[in-house]
Amino acid sequence: MTRAILIVLDSVGCGAAEDADAYGDAGADTLGHLAQACAEGRGDRDGLRGGPLKLPNLVRLGLAHACEASTGRPLAGVTKPADPTGQFGYGVEISQGKDTPSGHWEIAGCPVPFKWGYFTALENSFPPDLVAAIIRDGALPGILGNRHASGTAIIDELGEEHIGTGKPICYTSVDSVLQIAAHEEHFGLERLYDLCRKVRALVDPLRIGRVIARPFVGTAKTGFSRTGDRKDFAIPPPNETILDRLAAQGRAIITVGKIGDIFAHRATGEEIKPFGNAAMFEAALDAIDRLPDGGFCFVNLVDFDTEYGHRRDVPGYAAALEAFDALLPRLEAKLRPGDLTVITADHGNDPTWPGTDHTREHVPILAFGPRIAGGPLGGRESFADIAATLSLHLGIGRLGPGRPW
Template sequence: MARAILIVLDSVGCGGAEDAHLYGDEGADTLGHIAQGCADGRGDREGLRNGTLALPNLIRLGLAHAYEVSTGQPLVGAAKPAMTGGRYGYGVERSQGKDTPSGHWEIAGCPVAFEWGYFTALDNSFPPDLVAAIIREGDIPGILGNKHASGTAIIEELAEEHIRTGKPICYTSVDSVLQIAAHEEHFGLDRLYALCREVRRLVDPLRIGRVIARPFVGSAETGYSRTGNRKDFAIPPAGETILDRLAAVGRAIVTVGKIGDIFAHRATGEEIKPYGNAAMFEAALTALDQLPDGGFCFVNLVDFDTEYGHRRDVPGYAAALEAFDAMLPRLEARLRPGDLAVITADHGNDPTWPGTDHTREHVPILAFGPGIAAEPLGRRESFADIAASLAQWLGIGPVGPGRAW
């Protein structure tokens, strides 16, 4: 019986979507602009990397082909092979928004049919009645921030006041999100999680996609840094996903990274959540080694987004892509006859783009495994085509509105 592994390279978009102008993202292109930056020297950093973007394994599997089909332009610095090592194409998001839940849910076969709620005011972003409820229900002396902000920047700005007053740092962005940062030692990690659960309940009527706990450590003398204990409290998907179907028929499921948080821990099987792309990739390899016939492993590699996209770090993003590329042969070596591996993304986060937010983009789709012939997948009109294809491969019946390739 076939097995499958799905890896989401968080934020590795491959060219602006047709409706990108509605999101202020016309011209954004995460992969293309990183490649261009590497070619012209903006991707160089002493001791980290230099030169053109080197992704030989992803290129062999069809990434440059997928990019060119998506954008109509060649990927700068990439020599396309005459034949690819698998199927390649790109996906177009049907759901509204450009955030993690909508992208992942649609990948899993459940496009978002409703409009997310947002906190649009740049300052005093949260309604006064919500702020009052957070303070009351969370049993806290008040909140700090209450604005649109970069997570790292607002922690640097307000960490000392947070430690002095005990008030957590609350902020948002153009995404449907309310983030709460607090010091693991001075405020307490369990207390932060408990507060986020209360806030999750409070923002449910507003259709806010995620409440995110952002713990950090450090001091004014040593500097502050976020830890790997982030936790997302998401709305559960509004309909059936491939995870639900697999669980219903008794298949083994392993989810790596923040997949459990994104799907509100519904049908997410064995959840493994190490810190960092390399550790998550290692966990995925171990899971694949132990995955029984008919099983499914769903992986999110978040560092591209959180560490480099939001921080507008072209060299860091390029180095992370190259590190993933170098690990790929180890995944290919573990695939058995009949296995299917799919690599995709959930949205863009162009590190050359103004601001610090996600970008509305197409996503690459690479599908490969032993005996899977090279074949163009072309333009897929929904990310849900991925779920439909995986469901067909695993023999569990149709899932979602997508069209299997």
């Protein structure tokens, strides 16, 4: 038997999708614009990084080739090798939306067959009957926010009032999401989770993808900061995923990061959820050491999205990618003959783009392993091609609508 490792670099898109205009994202390009900004000095930050984007290991595997195949443009400041050692291409999402669940589910072989629900009003975003139900079921004195907002900005604005009144901060975005922020000490972490479970049931009829608990700590004087105790309460995938197929066949599954939350903890095996990309990468290395033949390790590295993409932090995003790139040889050293590793993304989050939301983009696909010959994969017509390939590699039969490469 062989093993498979799937790593999602959350939000690391590689060029606007064909339907990006429908999402207001025509021209978005997370990796392309990030490289351009770094080449022009806009990615410099004293003590953090400087100069062109430096991703020698990802580029060796074919990242620059994948980006150029997607957009027709080279990555600024990046020199392509003549012969990448990995297989490289890009994926096109067929699910509607540009959020985490649809991207991950399609990667896992389950494109979303329905339209998500959204809270489109920028102010008073939630219907009055939903607000009343949240207050009633949560035994709350009321809620704060009730609008589209940046998560960090709204906590800075309303954190002190939240502490004084006991009202949680509820907000949304262009994604299919309802987020609830509350102070870990004054409101209580378990109370926040319980509230989110109740709200999850309330928004199920609206087809809202996720209810997200956003705990934070601090004071108005010292400043508020979100903690690593975030938890997503998602609806489950509507059809079979590679996780379901593997679980049904008794295969070992280890999921790292927020994979468990994204798949509603269905067939997600041993769940490991440390805080921060570095800790998650270390957990993934440990998982690979323990993963038996026929096993599957599924990893999400979320900092690119939450810490840098949404905050439109170009130097931070570039530094995070460079840090991941520097760690890649350690992962490659742990691969056994026959192992297949795929690195991809679930959507874009162009840090140079207006606003603070995800961007509808292609995603890079890099596939490699000790016995995997490099070469082009082209443009894949669905993210589901990844699951189709991995399922055949693991010997569990072809899965989903995707086409294996």
